[in-house]
Amino acid sequence: MQSLTAAPARNVAAFRQALQEGAERLKKRFGDDEPVERLVRDRACLVDTLLKSAWTLHVGEYAQEVALIAVGGYGRGELNLCSDIDLMILMPKSAAWPWQSRIEQFLAFTWDIGLEIGHSVRTIDDCQRECAADVSVATTLIEARLLTGPQALFEAMRRALAPARVWPTREFFEAKVAEQAGRHRRYHDTAYNLEPNVKSSPGGLRDIQTIGWVAKRHFGAESLDELVDHGFLTRAELRKLKTAQAFLWKVRFALHVLTNRREDRLLFDHQIRLAAMFGYEDATYTLAVEQFMQRYYRTAMDVSLLNEMLLQLFREAILSAPNSAPRPVNARFQIRNDFLEISSEDVFDRYPSALLELFVITGQHPEIHGVCAQTVRQVTRHLWLIDEEFRQHPRNHRLFFEVLSAPTGVTHELRRMNLYGVLGRYIPTFGRIVGRMQYDLFHAYTVDAHTLFVVSNLRRMAMPKYDHELPQLSRVMQSLEQPELAYMAALFHDIAKGRGGDHSELGAVDAEAFCLEQGLSRYDARLVAWLVRHHLVLSVTAQKKDISAPHVVHEFARLVGDQTHLDYLYVLTVADIRGTNPKLWNNWKASLFAEFYERVRQALRRGLERPIDQEELIAEIQARAHELAARENLDEAILQSVWRHFTDAYFLRHTPGEIIWHTRMLAGRAAGDTSALISVQQQSGRGGTGISTYTPQSQHSFARTTAQLDQLGLNIVDARITPMADGFSLDVYHVLEDTGAAITDTARILDIEQKLTRALERRDDDDAPVNRRTPRQVRMFSTPTQISFSEDPDNQRTILELIAGDRPGLLSRVARVFMAQHIDVHASKIMTVGERAEDVFYVADESGRPLSEEALGRLSLGLHKALDNDA
Structure with a gap:
């Protein structure tokens, strides 16, 4: 880089060449599978060198009066191949700025050489004022790093932005948690979309950065490693978090290599090529791209769990009243600061069933805001206790059905069980579909996320406060004697995806076996299995066959046999379609399914031995048309x-x-x-x-x-x-x-x-x-x-x-x-x-x-x- 400092001012070619050569070397090192952690830091070092040289060339005599500061991700010393580079030029208080034209030349030069610069020019007072008005500005400046210029000016800025002056730790924490919740809502509160954003989706890099921002603001921690010293992370959790971060960095770096631009979305256009770059190969029942995306989704799940746990630990340290007295729930659990916790460290060792009881309690107590972080940690440490003996115990059968039959919170608790890893241990076949995606445009979510969306849709039909959404279906759902059987069918309807063969048939076998093991009656187990086996039939018949034909209606009526099977299948079918892709359900499908349901219901009322014939149906239709004509x-x-x-x-x-x-x-x-x-x-x-x-x-x-x-x-x-x-x-x-x-x-x-x-x-x-x-x-x-x-x-x-x-x-x-x-x-x-x-x-x-x-x-x-x- 010596040639850069010796080059004439505005020697664009020399800088551009250095930048391009550096990028090519980084691509080669990436192709040689060098750890991505080094690459993102070396990219930042390369940009540091170029910017310092360009600053010296253009600002020259004023270089010791004005500070050039890296902010945001660049301030952390982490730059992806094509990431934006955020700079702040910090000036002393002065009425006149003789260096203004020099700075303009510097900024123009950075764009000329190919750096995408985002910049701001501020005094310390500006920084303080804008930070106070916007937590995102405060966040970028928390990570500020001096590139060149007066150290004293930089330190004065840091003192002006300290928690005692602006954004106290408590307010900063609440603002960042709210910001994260808003960001998650923009991505439908799931990491499992077809084309996730590696940076911003739930479980993405931004969730890791949120942890770092709060830790830095509260503890002054400069890295995730320091959270171990503060007792917030174990060594094993730190390894898992850093492994996840490295994988997400690698995916993002690969996206930049493929597109040669800043790209954070895992679009379909890129997924197959990334799977090949990462060494995945098609298997008998699973495509390479599906294997790669399952790794991505499971990584996002790890990040989501650690993010939840760490933010809860921060909440306890920052917001909760110290030494607040717990309120006992039973011998195993207590509530402290509105969060559920175990009463002692050995609860799960002494009473393994508490691993399920926890979700029963959180579902029964709406005043509980969540599970305390140390308890979450103990749950994940004791997952090994959920073995075959645990799954066969009648007490655990009872607890699992208490979760399913709770008046509120069923979906929320199932999602929590999935996030903590309990659901996949209790139903091992469910564990195999966690993070499994299908490479098509029809299924918008991973199989496990879709499954829980289906349960959620059924729950909304079961709750009177949502009657306005689907009035007819709500009436049918609320008339079912055992709605938990519909939830069980939903849990198993796609559980055999990715195994080869007919997933409906394979899933029906799994469902019946599980239901019998759980102590359900043979009739109930067979009903659940029948629903899993036929969960696609109503949809296919209504959308592909001529439902005006009497024989189509009669054949379907013979298949369902009675009103109970029809009702369960109707609500499950609609919940399945609505949970597959938000764009699939519309008023047309609602009308189509309702019309077919009504025709089959009438056929069942007539009796399967007396199917309606064509002449009789035409006469009925004409009679109703005559009535309508008379009214009009x-x-x-x-x-x-x-x-x-x-x-x-x-x-x-x-x-x-x-x-x-x-x-x-x-x-x-x-x-x-x-x-x-x-x-x-x-x-x-x-x-x-x-x-x-x-x-x-x-x-x-x-x-x-x-x-x-x-x-x-x-x-x-x-x-x-x-x-x-x-x-x-x-x-x-x-x-x-x-x-x-x-x-x-x-x-x-x-x-x-x-x-x-x-x-x-x-x-x-x-x-x-x-x-x-x-x-x-x-x-x-x-x-x-x-x-x-x-x-x-x-x-x-x-x-x-x-x-x-x-x-x-x-x-x-x-x-x-x-x-x-x-x-x-x-x-x-x-x-x-x-x-x-x-x-x-x-x-x-x-x-x-x-x-x-x-x-x-x-x-x-x-x-x-x-x-x-x-x-």
């Missing part, structure tokens, strides 16, 4: 005039509300009019926006309609194409905005009507291409096109099931193949599962018959050709 003052003559064009298939597929909608739509249509007719129902009875088109069958409007709706950015969730007796086709599309909401903007509806009208009135065969871009996350996955056919003999049609990579224009591509091969679409069920489209089409040939073997072959070939070339 629709003349019977109008009904008869319009309904003579409706077929039996039409009445089976549409609700009475839709029938009246279409009756009004067609009532004033002149005879012989062949123009396209479009009607948009802003809030359909099915929870979305309904769009009806009435066109001659010869126009094959399905292709043009789906292309136009896709281009408009609408998600088509259901399509029903019904040939009328007059040669027209009455098609109904239920659509949602990308957010999952119905369309509420009147101008948006008008735009849809106008564009759809123009699209359907075009006479040429070439449809406008859909040119919306495929989302970034979806582009990361390659889903091979899968096509299967089956027969629907009751309705004389062929069922086509298509799995393909989701992308804009997919549905219109499929529709164009149908049009080219003269295939009529009678209905479609559109289902997007993360990055995959899983769509079902009910089709027939032009004569209304199921497709022949030859036609099936042509259709399969045509679809592969249309979809595989640009997948």
Whole structure:
């Protein structure tokens, strides 16, 4: 670096070269697997050298009057490869600043050479004032480090910012805990998102830094090691914390190497490449990327536990009244300063069941704010006591079910059990899914986090104060005699993920065995196992099958057998979907599931030996439509005039509300009019926006309609194409905005009507291409096109099931193949599962018959050709 100090002022090339060469050496050392702790500190040393040299060159004669100070992470002497560099220029009190232009030249120079500098220029009074106003400013200055300039000025600043002057320890601690809680909420209070932020997500580097900030403010501790000397960490805990920090640093450093920029998000784009960089390989049932991410999530879990424990220790040292008297709960536990603690150090040795009793007590006493840190430490030290003998003891069975059946706090205590490691020890199969992720866009959380979200959703249905969220489901849930059986099914429904085979079948075996071991009756154990085995069936049936068909309803009624099984399955299914991905649940799905549940419930009331037939169902639907028409003052003559064009298939597929909608739509249509007719129902009875088109069958409007709706950015969730007796086709599309909401903007509806009208009135065969871009996350996955056919003999049609990579224009591509091969679409069920489209089409040939073997072959070939070339 001698050449830098000797270089002419503003020798940008020399500095830039030094910076680039230093970065390349660090990348090489990273590739050689050198400890990342050295790399982040050596990066800081390199920047120190460059900045000091640049300061000398530009500030020169004023270098001993003004201080150049590193703050924030750079102040700690830790810099990642592309991290921001935070500086503060500290000036003495002075009315005139003769060095101002020199400082401006220095800052411009740092940007010219490739350093991303964040800077502030302050006096000591400025520092004190801004620290007092903002705890984040105070935090960055707590870590201040003098690079060059007068030591006395730097020390004066530190004295001015001492706890006695600004942000006393108590206030600082409370502010940082609140700040952390707010940050965690921005990440949904979980480290287990699909694309976590290594720095800011719960369990990330910021949680470790929060510990350091509080320790420095209260104890003056300069490193985590000093917490051992103060008695706040054991040597083993310090090793675990530093190991976690090193792993997170390594992940962050690798992200910077891959992207050549400051990047803290573990995006899908990077996860596979990072897994390869870290040496992971695909195994029989687990991808390399899933193994890597499980290591990440388990590291985040370690950090979260240590963060909770240390902040609680700090709370006791900083906020709690010294020597406050404990309040006994029983012989084993007491409450001190609103936190639960064991009454003596040997409680768990003498009474291992206290490892479960702890969670019963915290659930029963809402006034308890948490578990004291020393007790958490004792829990983690005694996890080895939860062995097979412990799991077989009737007392522990009773305690576990007390946790599940508590009136409040069930989810909170299960999450606490998981964080402390107790849940995975008591249910060993659960321990295997902790931190396990699935590399797709459908499952937004790790398996264990998702499982506990499902329990949480069930709990909300069980509590009257949340009745407004899902009124019907809340009524069903609160009518269950044993809601804890639903929680048990939730705990086991995905417990066999990652083992190979059908996770529902494997999980059902595990669930029944566990329930019998816990002392449940054989009926209850079999009910839980049945729920685990069939937890996907209701969702798949409602979203992929034609639930208007009486035989579909009857078959499902035979599967569930009775109202009890249906009720348990209904609430579990909805809780599962809502806990899989926050974007999956919407009013459309709520309406769809409620409609199917009601149809199956009615079938069970009739009796499985007396299934409803088609004529009887049509008569019921028409009778309800007549009642609705009378309330809306629709003349019977109008009904008869319009309904003579409706077929039996039409009445089976549409609700009475839709029938009246279409009756009004067609009532004033002149005879012989062949123009396209479009009607948009802003809030359909099915929870979305309904769009009806009435066109001659010869126009094959399905292709043009789906292309136009896709281009408009609408998600088509259901399509029903019904040939009328007059040669027209009455098609109904239920659509949602990308957010999952119905369309509420009147101008948006008008735009849809106008564009759809123009699209359907075009006479040429070439449809406008859909040119919306495929989302970034979806582009990361390659889903091979899968096509299967089956027969629907009751309705004389062929069922086509298509799995393909989701992308804009997919549905219109499929529709164009149908049009080219003269295939009529009678209905479609559109289902997007993360990055995959899983769509079902009910089709027939032009004569209304199921497709022949030859036609099936042509259709399969045509679809592969249309979809595989640009997948």
